[in-house]
Amino acid sequence: MNDKISKTLAFKLGALLAAMPLTANITPEQRGLEIAVEVDLRDTGFGDTKAEMEMILANRHGEKSQRQMAMRTLEVEGDGDKTLITFDQPRDVKGTAFLSFTHKEGPDDQWLYLPALKRVKRIASNNKSGPFVGSEFAYEDLSSQEVEKYTYKFIRDEEVDGAPFHVIERYPVDRKSGYTRQVVWVDRNRYIVTQIDFYDRKDELLKTLAFEDYQQYLDKFWRADRMMMVNHQTGKQTELLWSDYQFGNDYTSRDFDQRSLQNAR
Amino acid sequence: MKTIFEAKKVWWLLGLLSAAPATILASEWSGYLTAEIRAFERSPLDGEQKGGASAAAIFESEFYQEWNDGDQALEFTPYFRIDSHDEERDLIDIRELSYxxxxxxxxxRVGISKVxxxxxxxxxxxxxxxxxxLVANPxxxxxxxQPMAQAVYVSRYGDFSAFVLPYFRERTFPGREGRLRSIPWVDTDNPIYESSDEDAHVDFAFRWFNVIGDFDIGLHYFRGTSRDPGFIPEGDSSGRAVLRPYYQQMDQVGLDLQYxxxxxxxKLEALGRETSTDRYSAMVGGFEYTIYGLFxxxxxxxxxxxxHLDSRGLAAPTPFNRDxxxxxxxxxxxxxxxSLIAGAFYDPDSGSTLGRVEWERRLKNSYKLEIEAQKLTNIDPRDLFFSLRRDSFLQIAISRYY
Incomplete structure (x- = not known):
């Protein structure tokens, strides 16, 4: 609740600052935060979602392998979201499930369900920079994007193919992050992220993530049907194709606990 | 009359399944078929054991059907195994048949299940x-x-589970011709039960589990037939020496804790167990530390x-007495x-060592190759593994998943 107020305050403050004459001193840091808060605010209140995800991994020779999973998300007010991912393909990992409680600050809580043993295993969660199921997505790329996880800096406004964008940089607060910075393109009309450039610990360009085919749900929330992650250093890439997005599933925290992790398919 | 009634119920159920709208139904079969070869380093110790590499085929299939977004679900998992050398390794089992x-x-949850x-x-x-x-893998x-009726109540104070276990399953052991067995072998056709109800003794268990911050805590109480048999040396019908498994009644409390x-x-697991002849405690505890992004x-x-510790010390009928x-x-x-997993058990009392390596990798999208090796060295005559001392092995398995 407090967080909600602080978010709203920050937003109002941002709006106020934006309305002031240009002579007033808005630092690029304040302007960057303002944009990040607006992006976050426009996606606040989605409640819960359920979607199917197809992951296509390709190496530099173009050899492909495919994974199929389903993802449920519960928005948690004042903290990071809860997610439950169940695997369907490849078949040898079918039934494996992954439960994650993300937090605005500090490490996430993560559990893995191994169907062969029917075992739930709490796993260490300081692997943020590690690859998620062998893909080019790190855990931190897929976990819920909270304003508090970064500090920000406004870089410039620009037009790409006639469409207006804000370009901001964000710097991970968590020292376990695999990145020094991320350059983020924000669509100025819809306040959605369309591209992220990831810079590694040596500040060299590591990956680019492009969000494509955004669809709007409940007349408010935008979700990309396709995400393309390209690793510039290894030539590998991972494509995520989302389908069957459903909002308003009436999920509660009971749908994201140890028991539901064991029963999930 | 009864069978007709049952049959009617099945037809009614099938009718219901086929009539239900597809949107609330999700049913599917999945599973795997494995071909496995096991080669031993040395010839067997006992002349009755078959030498040479053995081969086995394993088939497991799962049928899953859910209703109302998984609030009701039916699971059926038959399991088949056939082995070239040891008929005790042949098995038809229902791993799961539960609602x-x-x-x-x-x-x-009611039916045959696994917990x-x-x-x-x-x-x-x-x-x-x-x-x-045990014969599936040592x-x-x-x-x-396990046939069971299970009820779970989920609360802010944790998950409370109660189990009624109406039927007991005996442990599988390698047969006379098989490897990786005791000498003499275990005669699974002639178990002895402490309870006159034998394998129909109804067992009970209760468990509490909760996540409190960085701690995952479980406590349980179990009353019924011990899953770990003792062994009574005897002669079988042809006068050959065998070990007859002896299943006692027990009361057990246990703890599992992870930080x-x-x-x-x-990690820590501990239990205290009481039988008519014994009262003891045992624990296993330690840590796992993961280095992410190696080099x-x-x-x-x-x-x-x-x-591993067991209060019975050297007399404990387990290889994990002080290891x-x-x-x-x-x-x-x-x-x-x-992935590659390698590890070794070491017994500081005797110097006996059991090492294991497991490597696995998926091939294409639906095959998996698994290579496993177990090596026993310096096995002390007092160690329970003494009769396995010539049974170090290499196993290669390839599985097709669907």
Whole structure:
């Protein structure tokens, strides 16, 4: 609740600052935060979602392998979201499930369900920079994007193919992050992220993530049907194709606990 | 009359299934077929054991059907295994045939099922409900299906589970011609039960589980037939020496606890058990530490150490009376999910060592190759593994998943 107020305050403050004459001193840091808060605010209140995800991994020779999973998300007010991912393909990992409680600050809580043993295993969660199921997505790329996880800096406004964008940089607060910075393109009309450039610990360009085919749900929330992650250093890439997005599933925290992790398919 | 009634019910159920709208139904078959070859380093110790490499085929299939977004579900998992050398390794089992009903904070499961308790890696001490299918793999990870009725109440104070277990499953042991067995072998055709109800004794169990911050805590109480048999040496019908498994009644309390902090997992399992002839405690505890992004790669290395203790000391009828386990798990994090697990049990009293290596990798999208080796060295005559001292082996398995 407090967080909600602080978010709203920050937003109002941002709006106020934006309305002031240009002579007033808005630092690029304040302007960057303002944009990040607006992006976050426009996606606040989605409640819960359920979607199917197809992951296509390709190496530099173009050899492909495919994974199929389903993802449920519960928005948690004042903290990071809860997610439950169940695997369907490849078949040898079918039934494996992954439960994650993300937090605005500090490490996430993560559990893995191994169907062969029917075992739930709490796993260490300081692997943020590690690859998620062998893909080019790190855990931190897929976990819920909270304003508090970064500090920000406004870089410039620009037009790409006639469409207006804000370009901001964000710097991970968590020292376990695999990145020094991320350059983020924000669509100025819809306040959605369309591209992220990831810079590694040596500040060299590591990956680019492009969000494509955004669809709007409940007349408010935008979700990309396709995400393309390209690793510039290894030539590998991972494509995520989302389908069957459903909002308003009436999920509660009971749908994201140890028991539901064991029963999930 | 009764059978007709039952048959009617089945038809009614089938009719219901086919009539239900597709949107609330999700049913599917999945499973695998494995071909496995096991080659032993040395010829067998006992002349009755068959020498040479053995081959086995394993087929497991799962049928899953759910209703109302998984609030009701039916699971059926038959399991078949056939072995070239040891007929005791041939098995038809129902690993799962259960119906799940979830109603808000309550869950009910009825049928044959599997339940896992515990946190440790090198031994599953407190994992009590299901019997071990020891011939599937000597590591004891495979379990037989257990008939049960289970009720779970989920609350803010944790999950409370109650189990009624109306039928007992005997442990599987290698037969006369098989390897990796005791000498003399275990005569599974003639078990002895302490209870006059034998395998129809109704067992009960209760468990509480909760997550409190960085701690995952489980406590249980079990009353009924011990899944771990004792052995009584006797002659079989042809006068050959055998060990008859002896299943006692027991009362058991147990704890499993994990503390998770950054890359560290601290683990403890402990139990106290009372039978008509014995009262003892046992524990396994240790840590797992994972180094992520080994040497700047995307590989992870998990380091694992666990200590095993049993209050009965050298007299304990378990190989884990006073042992130390140390091992590592290397995960490639590649698209083939390649992993290598290596570890060894060491008994400081006798110097006996059992080492194990497991490597696996997915091939294409639906095959998996698994290579496993077990090596016993310096086995002391007092050690329970003494009769396995010539049974170090290499196993290669290829599985097709669908």
């Amino acid at each position: 799940l009903h979830v109603h808000e904070d309550w869950e009910f 896992f308790w515990g946190v440790a890696e090198s031994q599953h001490l407190v994992d009590t409900i299901n019997q071990t299918d 590591d004891g990870e495979d379990k037989l299906g 998770t902090k950054e890359g560290w997992l601290w 700047g790669s995307s590989m992870d290395l998990g380091l694992l150490t666990e200590v 130390v386990f140390a091992g590592g798990r290397l995960t490639w994090n590649d698209d083939a999910d390649t």
